[in-house]
Amino acid sequence: MAGTSSPAYRCFSAGLDQLARALKNFSDSRRGKRKGQRVGFPRFKKRGKARDSFRYTTGAYGPADDRHVKLPRIGQVKTHEPMGALTGKLADGSARLLGATVSRTAGRWFVSYTVEVDREVSLEPSARQRRGGPVGVDLGVKHLAVFSTGETVANPKRLARSQRKLRKASRAYSRSKPGSAGRRQRAARLARIHARVAHQRRDGLHKLTTRLATSHLVVVVEDLTSRGWSVTGASPAPLRTRVWRRSAASSPTRPSGTARGSTSRTAGTQVREPAPAVAGETQA
Numbered sequence: 001m002a003g004t005s006s007p008a009y010r011c012f013s014a015g016l017d018q019l020a021r022a023l024k025n026f027s028d029s030r031r032g033k034r035k036g037q038r039v040g041f042p043r044f045k046k047r048g049k050a051r052d053s054f055r056y057t058t059g060a061y062g063p064a065d066d067r068h069v070k071l072p073r074i075g076q077v078k079t080h081e082p083m084g085a086l087t088g089k090l091a092d093g094s095a096r097l098l099g100a101t102v103s104r105t106a107g108r109w110f111v112s113y114t115v116e117v118d119r120e121v122s123l124e125p126s127a128r129q130r131r132g133g134p135v136g137v138d139l140g141v142k143h144l145a146v147f148s149t150g151e152t153v154a155n156p157k158r159l160a161r162s163q164r165k166l167r168k169a170s171r172a173y174s175r176s177k178p179g180s181a182g183r184r185q186r187a188a189r190l191a192r193i194h195a196r197v198a199h200q201r202r203d204g205l206h207k208l209t210t211r212l213a214t215s216h217l218v219v220v221v222e223d224l225t226s227r228g229w230s231v232t233g234a235s236p237a238p239l240r241t242r243v244w245r246r247s248a249a250s251s252p253t254r255p256s257g258t259a260r261g262s263t264s265r266t267a268g269t270q271v272r273e274p275a276p277a278v279a280g281e282t283q284a
Helices: 007-031 084-091 127-132 163-175 181-215 227-232 244-250 277-281
Strands: 052-056 062-065 068-071 075-078 095-105 108-119 135-139 143-147 152-154 219-221 261-271
Touching (some): 007 052, 068 095, 084 108, 127 181, 135 181
Antiparallel strands (some): 052 095, 062 068, 108 261, 135 143, 143 152
């Protein structure tokens, strides 16, 4: 490393910080100081076998304007999505950047900023929340969710709708020659289909949980552990592909909001044309 100001040093420093946090979580989990599911020992992040990403916490990074981001060594990169909401808060001083993470998913590059925002949120529930009152959410198999009001949310079956494309892409990948350029192209095609299904599921859950949070005072979600059912083979395929755990994790515990103060939030955007230098940075 050339010095503390080099971009490679910043990437190494962020990686070491994440390793330290992972070791602390592992130690606290073994001693019973950390609540929740037990945390295992940190595993080495190998390129191509994990989510390719690196993080900046220091240096000249951030939005250059509404459609460009600047990253150390890489320079300015055009984004696919506008960032007017983020740049506006940074300009008026109501937000502060804490870090930037550059990641790659199915051949697409994304940059997400961890932002500390000072905003005013009313402690009183809105009129819409008062009209909705409390609601219970029962997660099911035939339906994605059933509300205590009698309303049902249909299961969109994103994976089932993409099975035809997945089978075609999987057969093309299995017939390709290992190590060839064609195999890499077919692998990228298969990854894009899987990523599209994941994005559709995430989008649907975000819309559902946002509607619940803005329409009801209290949201009560069924705490159901379906992992054991999948392991024993007792659950059907639709149950194993349900996104229950993410749905419960996305549900807000206090829809009515919090008081004025600083809140940490991550704002992400997709990079349209990644620079060739990005691939070298992922190995740091």
